[in-house]
Amino acid sequence: LKRQSNVDPMKIGAIAYNEMCLALVHAAAFESSIVNISLIGSLISYRSVAMNRFHKIGITKRPQSPDHWHPVEVDLSWGIASVLTGYDLPDLIGSIAPRKVILAELRDQMLEPAPTELINKEMEFPRSVYSRQAPGNLKILEKLEDLNVILQWAFE
Numbered sequence: 001l002k003r004q005s006n007v008d009p010m011k012i013g014a015i016a017y018n019e020m021c022l023a024l025v026h027a028a029a030f031e032s033s034i035v036n037i038s039l040i041g042s043l044i045s046y047r048s049v050a051m052n053r054f055h056k057i058g059i060t061k062r063p064q065s066p067d068h069w070h071p072v073e074v075d076l077s078w079g080i081a082s083v084l085t086g087y088d089l090p091d092l093i094g095s096i097a098p099r100k101v102i103l104a105e106l107r108d109q110m111l112e113p114a115p116t117e118l119i120n121k122e123m124e125f126p127r128s129v130y131s132r133q134a135p136g137n138l139k140i141l142e143k144l145e146d147l148n149v150i151l152q153w154a155f156e
Helices: 019-029 046-050 089-096 116-122 124-133 147-154
Strands: 013-016 037-041 100-104 140-141
Touching: 013 019, 013 147, 019 037, 019 089, 037 147, 046 116, 089 100, 089 124, 100 147, 116 124, 124 140, 140 147
Parallel strands: 013 037, 037 100, 100 140
Antiparallel strands: none
């Protein structure tokens, strides 16, 4: 995008929903030309999966029976081998500072809305980084109200 004549390279942002949030947060951590990201429905952390016996991450569903799953059918394509030995998703979010990040409707290991207590625990590091480097550039929303408001804030 930054090489396109009709694109302002200072205004490249991205939005991801659900499982695509993992790819976007990694892309933004390694590509500084992405000036803001909005993650909607993202998994809160890999740790939340690893530390809980029960989780829904990566379970494949059969089209003929969407409520059926079997442990042998676990699809780990969403994960990165040994990731927790180096970093977790909150670490990546912190590494994006001072660029703008919006996290809306974060999900726990069961892909349910993350409770406030879990959000506060998992987002402690990125909040501390942003409070020092770019106060106001990290927004964490329990519920997404209006995508247009988020987009407007992201490019202010």
